[in-house]
Amino acid sequence: MKNEPKSEKLPKTARGRQTRDKLLQAAEIEFGNKGFYEASVTGITQQAGVALGTFYTYFESKEEIYRALVGYMSQRVRSWIGERIVDAPDRLSAERKGLQAYLEFVREHPGLYRIITEAEFVANDAFMEHYGGIARAYTANLTAASERNEIRDGDSEVWSWAIMGMMVFLGMRYGEWDQITDPAEVARRAGDLLANGIARKE
Numbered sequence: 001m002k003n004e005p006k007s008e009k010l011p012k013t014a015r016g017r018q019t020r021d022k023l024l025q026a027a028e029i030e031f032g033n034k035g036f037y038e039a040s041v042t043g044i045t046q047q048a049g050v051a052l053g054t055f056y057t058y059f060e061s062k063e064e065i066y067r068a069l070v071g072y073m074s075q076r077v078r079s080w081i082g083e084r085i086v087d088a089p090d091r092l093s094a095e096r097k098g099l100q101a102y103l104e105f106v107r108e109h110p111g112l113y114r115i116i117t118e119a120e121f122v123a124n125d126a127f128m129e130h131y132g133g134i135a136r137a138y139t140a141n142l143t144a145a146s147e148r149n150e151i152r153d154g155d156s157e158v159w160s161w162a163i164m165g166m167m168v169f170l171g172m173r174y175g176e177w178d179q180i181t182d183p184a185e186v187a188r189r190a191g192d193l194l195a196n197g198i199a200r201k202e
Helices: 015-034 040-046 052-058 061-083 089-107 112-122 126-147 155-178 183-196
Strands: none
Touching: 015 052, 015 112, 015 126, 015 183, 040 052, 040 061, 052 183, 061 089, 061 112, 061 126, 089 112, 089 126, 089 155, 112 126, 112 155, 126 155, 155 183
């Protein structure tokens, strides 16, 4: 069953925004370690080092901060990758750099997969927007790359979801499960797949 989104109490001051971010960062740890059902508002406030009443200044419930957390982490991962591909000379280079950055982000945020996976059942609207928002931006980027003749023409939307699927599972394998393999090498090999496909060359 989908949960209906509730209006958030968005802060108007810099101090308020800092406190809200502190709560979201604490929620990432609490939900990432315990999962939605075992996590608690008290645990979040203890992680954040704020009073229980402060929590309710910004969020009405555990469900509301969870939904906000999914959006917060979605924005963070997109910003993280965006900052690291800004100097890429072409789309294929951006794909390699982007995958490497994603693997590094997953290693820095070990609770990411648990939070996003549970969101499908706890905050379905946020879950759908997480992937849908990434896919829309990806589709636009691939379309623009095709117009610049950096990649061949094709169905940019289907390609976007296919590449995202590859990234999700590579992130699970080489970001969450494996902390040793060099992310740059994984990205290089995956980039070769994108550039050359799997068909045997004649």
